Amino acid sequence: MPELPEVETIRRQLRKKIVGKKLDNKKIVGVRRRAKILIIDFNDGSSLLFHLKLTGQLIFNGEKGPYTRQIFKFSDGTQLIFNDVRKFGWWKYIKSSKDIEKTFGPEALETSLNVFQDILQKRPNAKIKPLLMDQKFIAGIGNIYSDEILFAAKVQPLRRVKTLTSGEIKAIWSNIGKILKEAIKNRGTSERDYVDALGKKGDYLKYLKVYRKEGQKCPRCGGTVKRIKIGSRSAHFCPRCQR
DNA sequence: ACAATATCCTGCGAGC
């Protein structure tokens, strides 16, 4: 499931490939990311947005397959393939991308500790895991990385914000940065469908500590990783060393 | 205003 590191990986690769090319006679001037949305900017101020949701793929010069939903052809003959098995993903042209900014909370990798503390203070009763995944609260984190961040911070996913110590808040914040950056370095996590813009799998799967590790040994304390439901999402954690 | 939950979709894997 593409989260911030996966979309960022695609952005960096795509930028090198398509900036300067023309699509529908409009010149591509940049490739950005906001939250989990990939944004291709054109010289006339318009933009093409993509959300990959759960199973979307954006592959430069990929080949058409059974789940190809759209093909974007550039004027030089190269193309961008949008695949999506489950059809949750979308793309759309917009005249101006000005309104995108306020749809989301601060970017996860651009949130200072002070800002993080401030926005947490406004949500004392929220459970920490769903809150980290709330894009209006902080942008870019999904189910995989929220589990990994909370494991690294030794915080149990059901904890309410108001019960967190300042040390725990600091640990969550610093691990947001640490884990997302490490995941970007490894071009994301290919748990199932995700591939990068070159069609290659990400390498971060092997570094996951708790996500999808139910019943396995906790790599930190030797406890047993547990899976619970929070809302309709699964949360993985070690009940022995995450408190 | 905030918190919790149902909903969309379809391939896959567990279980019989």
Next chain:
DNA sequence: TGCTCGCAGGATATTG
């Protein structure tokens, strides 16, 4: 072996 059924989850809408 082959079938059924439940599960996976991002974001939005709806309900409490």
